[in-house]
Amino acid sequence: MIHLLYLDPGNGSYLAQVIIASILGVVFYFRNLLYVVRDFFYRLLGKKDRSADS
Amino acid sequence: MNPATHRHPASYRDPAGFVFEEDGILYRQIHPRYQPSYEQLKQSGLYDRLVSEKLLIPHEEISQPNTADAFRIIRPQRIRPVIPPFCWTYNMLLDAAIATLRIQTIALQHGMILKDAHPSNIQFIGASPILIDTLSFETWIKTKPWIAYRQYCESFLLPLVIGHHGVPDSPKLLRAWPGGIPLETGRTMLPLRSKLSLHWLLHLHLHARQSRQGDTPKSSSTGFSSGQMKNLIHSLKLGTTRCHAGNKHSGWTNYEQQVSARGQYTSHKLAVIQKESAALSGIDTILDLGSNTGNYSNALRNISEKIIQLESDPQTANALYEKNKTAGDQNSLSLCLNVEDLLPAGCDHGLIPSLKSDLVLCLGLLHHLTYRNYIPLPDVLNLLAQLTNKYLWIEYIDPTDPLIREHFNPERVEQRLIDLETFEKQLETLFTTRYHTQLADSSRRLYLCSKK
Missing domain, CATH: 2.60.40 (Immunoglobulin-like)
Structure with missing residues (x-):
């Protein structure tokens, strides 16, 4: 049995990665913004912050 | 040297x-x-951190x-056996993927990065995945994208997402594409609803579409940042942990309940195997063929350092992996592999040296190999002789057994009929019987043999 002990990753899809990482940057930015707003209202209404549970 | x-x-x-x-x-x-x-690996503390974890x-x-x-x-440290990823169960591939991303996260904290991310670099100690390629790390240049990104998507994420959508033995796809399933090919196996997950949409569908255009020589120097890298790894983690083994049940997952209706048969078999095996010496490894729930081999934990359990049904093998993991068992390795594939015409014949063990269990399996898969008895016994270094437990199932009459084609059984005399005669050509008994509430017989 010849095991594939090492495989060259080869072409790294660089450009795709840059585009995807940029999209993720926007998505995570707005998601975090949403969490901040949500937590603000939780505190305002005296509810327990759900993000603190996780 | x-x-x-x-x-x-x-x-x-x-x-x-x-x-x-x-x-x-x-x-x-x-x-x-x-x-x-x-x-850098040693001085940055990365090696110590990863080894300690x-x-x-x-x-x-x-x-x-x-x-x-x-x-x-x-x-x-040597790991035995080294098993290719296409023999893993679904959750093994999932755990290996999560471990790879965890290693990548820790490496980034120490200024290094994984330069490859292929399942073959991971092996299992019991149910714990571990990276075996010490030279997989290089200095993290923060302005460069991850070189192993495509490899991770093709060899981990894609088979996992395919498996999530109803293909429980999706790790087997890595036999057809050992380097990873090409994104363009793999995405055609995915249903439209896989695009509903942002992370799968980006890393598989958009990635495949973008890859069609390929990279230019300038692409590798395209600006990237450490924040982008962290977002990318976080997103891969979310996309990976969303994967689940889908339907957990098959015709074999409730086998234990089915056999419990056979009176004392199971308990007698277990007691005999435990008692007689205790007298055997020099058992380092046990190979359980057609392990199902792994009850018989797991009962022999105290006499062996390592147990390899082969089960062809992907859901049952996966359930056994999870069972071993929950029990914290570091000695049992559950694999999804068909015994028939180990024969000379099978695609896994080359795995025999890795699987060879001191004691082989072939329990409740012989009738499947001979009457269903049409493998002649001498060929089955030859395979068993190749797989064992010393001993063999084998269960003889009489052609009049109710299960054979119920589930097997009578014509095929008639054509391949193996009566007790023929079985014992063939067995004696390769093995010496040390002990045999008839099992309670059954016409089945159990043999403990030594290899000649």
């Missing part, structure tokens, strides 16, 4: 070094060009090499 002449035949791609074996001991030679990365195989450095092309020779 002469590393070059003992180089492992599959260890030729890595420019940083290679694996070689001498006097039964496995070593890894590190080339001078990898010296800066190796020193049992994510990287520990090694010891041996005396300085006397050849100019070697910077250092290390002796990694």
